[in-house]
Amino acid sequence: MSAIEQRFGPYGGRYVPETLIAALDELTAAWEATREDPEYLARLGGLRRDYIGRPTPLYLAERLSERVGSRVYLKREDLAHTGAHKINNALGQALLAQRMGKARIIAETGAGQHGVATATACALLGLECIVYMGTEDIRRQAPNVERMKLLGAEVAAVDAGARTLKEATSAAIRDWVANVETTHYVIGSAVGPAPYPVLVRDLQRVIGEEAREQALAAEGVLPRRVIACIGGGSNAIGIFAPFLDDAEVALIGVEAGGDGIETGRHGASLNAGTTGVLHGSLSAIVADEDGQILEAHSVSAGLDYPGTGPQHAYLRDTGRAAYFPVTDAGALAALRELSRLEGIIPALESSHAVAWLLENPLAGEGFDVLCLSGRGDKDLAEYVRRTGEVS
Amino acid sequence: MIAGEQRIRAAFDAARAEGRAALMPYMMAGFPDRESGLAVAAAYADAGADLVELGVPYSDPLADGPTNHAAATRALAEGATLRTALEACEAIADKVPVVLMIYTNMVLAHGGGEEFAKLARAAGAAGVIVPDLPLGEDEGIRDAFGAAGLAMVPLVAPTTPDERRRRICAVAKGFIYLVSTVGTTGERGELPPELAALVAATKADAGETPVAVGFGIGTPAQAAEVGKVADGVIVGSRLVRAAGEGGSPAAAADSVAEFLAEARVALAG
Numbered sequence: 001m002s003a004i005e006q007r008f009g010p011y012g013g014r015y016v017p018e019t020l021i022a023a024l025d026e027l028t029a030a031w032e033a034t035r036e037d038p039e040y041l042a043r044l045g046g047l048r049r050d051y052i053g054r055p056t057p058l059y060l061a062e063r064l065s066e067r068v069g070s071r072v073y074l075k076r077e078d079l080a081h082t083g084a085h086k087i088n089n090a091l092g093q094a095l096l097a098q099r100m101g102k103a104r105i106i107a108e109t110g111a112g113q114h115g116v117a118t119a120t121a122c123a124l125l126g127l128e129c130i131v132y133m134g135t136e137d138i139r140r141q142a143p144n145v146e147r148m149k150l151l152g153a154e155v156a157a158v159d160a161g162a163r164t165l166k167e168a169t170s171a172a173i174r175d176w177v178a179n180v181e182t183t184h185y186v187i188g189s190a191v192g193p194a195p196y197p198v199l200v201r202d203l204q205r206v207i208g209e210e211a212r213e214q215a216l217a218a219e220g221v222l223p224r225r226v227i228a229c230i231g232g233g234s235n236a237i238g239i240f241a242p243f244l245d246d247a248e249v250a251l252i253g254v255e256a257g258g259d260g261i262e263t264g265r266h267g268a269s270l271n272a273g274t275t276g277v278l279h280g281s282l283s284a285i286v287a288d289e290d291g292q293i294l295e296a297h298s299v300s301a302g303l304d305y306p307g308t309g310p311q312h313a314y315l316r317d318t319g320r321a322a323y324f325p326v327t328d329a330g331a332l333a334a335l336r337e338l339s340r341l342e343g344i345i346p347a348l349e350s351s352h353a354v355a356w357l358l359e360n361p362l363a364g365e366g367f368d369v370l371c372l373s374g375r376g377d378k379d380l381a382e383y384v385r386r387t388g389e390v391s
Numbered sequence: 392m393i394a395g396e397q398r399i400r401a402a403f404d405a406a407r408a409e410g411r412a413a414l415m416p417y418m419m420a421g422f423p424d425r426e427s428g429l430a431v432a433a434a435y436a437d438a439g440a441d442l443v444e445l446g447v448p449y450s451d452p453l454a455d456g457p458t459n460h461a462a463a464t465r466a467l468a469e470g471a472t473l474r475t476a477l478e479a480c481e482a483i484a485d486k487v488p489v490v491l492m493i494y495t496n497m498v499l500a501h502g503g504g505e506e507f508a509k510l511a512r513a514a515g516a517a518g519v520i521v522p523d524l525p526l527g528e529d530e531g532i533r534d535a536f537g538a539a540g541l542a543m544v545p546l547v548a549p550t551t552p553d554e555r556r557r558r559i560c561a562v563a564k565g566f567i568y569l570v571s572t573v574g575t576t577g578e579r580g581e582l583p584p585e586l587a588a589l590v591a592a593t594k595a596d597a598g599e600t601p602v603a604v605g606f607g608i609g610t611p612a613q614a615a616e617v618g619k620v621a622d623g624v625i626v627g628s629r630l631v632r633a634a635g636e637g638g639s640p641a642a643a644a645d646s647v648a649e650f651l652a653e654a655r656v657a658l659a660g
Contacts, residue, residue: 015495015523017454019548019573021555160460166451173453178574180550277496277523278451290472291500292450 004028006194007282009317011310014193016173016280023180028195030100035202040099044092051124052081052091054206058214058369063341068357071367073218074344075211075239077374084347084374085207085235086117090186092203094121097184104128104183108172110137110165110231111302111349112144113374114188119153121186129153132171136163137301140382162295165231165305169279189232190309193280197237197309204238211369212242224366225250228373229353230323231267231303233312235373240321250322253312254356256298257325267296269308270316270323278307284316299328299386300348300379330355332387335376347374348382394540395517398488399565402441403601403622411658412618413441415603416651417492417627419462420479421448421471423635423643428466428479430640431630431647436483438648439655443483444520444605444625447476447493454522456577458628462635473501477514484515490544490565492520495529504535511541518542518565526559537564547593549573549583560596566623569593571606577628578609582616590620611650611657618658626654 007013014024034040048054056076065071077085090107097105105127109115115131122129131148135157138145148155161167169187176185190200208226215223226243228236230253243249258266266272269284278285278293286294286306298304315321326334331348334355339345346354350373362368376383383389406413416435421428435443448466452459466475473493480489491511498507498521511519519541524532526545536543542565547556550573560567569590572583586604593602603623608614614624630647637643 013528014525015528016525017522017548017570017575018525018546018559019454019550019570021525021548022550022552160464161450170451170453174456174575177454180573274500276499277494280453280523285496287496287500289500291494291497292467293496 004032004195004198008311008314011283011313012194012197012281014280015277015282016193017177019177020180024193024195030096031195031199034096034099040095044095047091048206052087053079055210056080058211058218060218061342064338067341068361070362072357073215073367073369074372075207075369076372077207077235078344078346078372082113082117082120083377084113084117085204085238086114086188087120088206088238089188089200089203089234090114090117091121093184093186093199094118094125094127097127098125100184102182102184104179105186106130106132106172106175106183107186108132108165108168108188110168110304111300112137112141112148112378113302115153116144116147118186119148119151122153123151130156132156132158132168132175134158134163134165134168137165137168140301141378142381144378164301166293166296173279189234190237190311191232191279191281191307197281197311200234201237201241201311204234205241207235207238207371208240208242211239215369219367222246222249223369224362225252225368227252227254227353227357227368228371229303229349230255230308230312231305231349233309235371237309237311239371244320251315251320252356253321253323254326254352255323256296256300256303256352257327258297260327261325265297266325267298267303267305268325269306270312271325281310283310284308284313299331299382300352302347302349303352324356326352326355332383334358335379335383344372345376346372347376348379350374393537393542393564396542396565398517399442399490399542400601402488403566406441407622412621413603413623414439414651414654414658415442415444415623415625416440416630416647417444417446417625418634419446419448419459419466419631420476421466421469422462422631423465424469425471425475427634427637427640427643428475429482430644431634432479432483434644434648435651436486438651440487440651442488442490444490444492445476445480447473447491447497449494449497452494454575456575456628458631459576462631473497477510480514480516488517489515490518490520491516492522495521495524498532504532505539508536508539508541512539516541518544520544520546520568522546526555526562533562544568546570549589556593557596560593560600563597563600566601566603567593567597568625569602569604569621571604571608574606576606579607582607582613587620611653614654615657615660624658
């Protein structure tokens, strides 16, 4: 494997206080030494199989396929332990932290899925766990808050700004600045200062490796398109990464259009943002002309973030991947549609990818793979609140 | 030596000639509102600041603790922009060297290193601290500041390895900002016992370049303690808190001036 990338084209880097540089160097060296270490890989592989439940199925969704007019396979990350792809990264990083001798773990969370995954991994490995979460997200994602507490984590409420993922991430970074010698920060998406975008991608690429193999086994050829939702972009980069050299496979990222790009209330940093620094890396972000980071808006807490991972900004610029926004309304309708068609309630995050697919059916031969990054149980209260539908 | 660097060095030299460390108060531009910020800046210039560190309000200040973060949030809610900070800079730059403290994203948003340097120089700034631009990241900004006569002041942290600290000191302009403790800005009850050794090690690497210590210094006694070993003492959150408690521009100015007077006495100790 090649050296850990510090940048992807101009994007990435380490725009952080000097205090963190030594820790980032340490983490880079640790990951370089660990990611091909047979002992680590054997432990991670065993836990992936027996604990997370990998490989997750690649499921041919027949009624959805009928609806869109071409074959669609769902990569069922919703069936992974804790209900989303986030556990792939959290468990891998917690094992790494343990090897590095760091017994205190901090994390940020938006939808709560990364927080639950980190709390789960820490319970499994006997590590102390503190999860930073905005108070607005605590309100929207109450069941996940209870889950984290049950798992023994401390949920630290963040009451700054819009009280969502951006502020939770900032609070976690500040904690890390203060406790860097004893603490590992398990960042939840493919964002942050180097080496985090690479570390998270490496741990999530298992999604794409499995999907590629499963697609070939089922169809004998590669998919025409791979589709994933994108906030920070960890499930997307995870499923994209093994397909990057397959030029015939289109890679589609679907970001939060919120109330619509034209309203300014969205989380579509790749479509309607600018180039700037957020949380330690240069990437596509949403900021005003003075350079102040703007609040994102999305019905989905996991996509409610005014930035995205640096590798996605690079893939956009090079044209290797294409990114499109889907509105809150589109995602809510897609959540309902998939529930009724397949008996699968998708997370509001993943519903963005489903919504894009419903609007953009595949023309001609071939098939699609869509990353169903998480399950939607956590979103039911928000769904009912927004749609007025009651059971 | 570049123009801004000369002004900064002259200020340290003048303090040293008086047998004391230089006193560098920090303020948040536009906090708690534009008028109060201007009053605080004027008070600093008149009440014994040798240099002024002028913070530009930013939405996501990762190096700052709760006091300065809340102050930035308040200033932004009052409509502050880079312009507000440059206005405060202009108002006092004739009297005292001003070092702007600004996060990378705002430099990029205002056209990048070269364009931002023009704005800062036009406002009379002598130097710039970019707390989230460590050595090795976007060196083009450092080059552009140098070319424009703006001193780019680097930070050194307790966690900075020895070899890296030497490299940082080698490219430092104006002075070296030594972070006293592992953490974000904010008052601390006690300064770490190993601080004196850290200052000594940094001064050995710094050569002629002055070393000023910041983060966690909140009392005149702490300022005096640090002033015994360092070339400069930076007081931030304590003064931001004072500016916020005033209730009016005049009261904010009185409040910070009172602290500065006490700190000057303690430093002259």
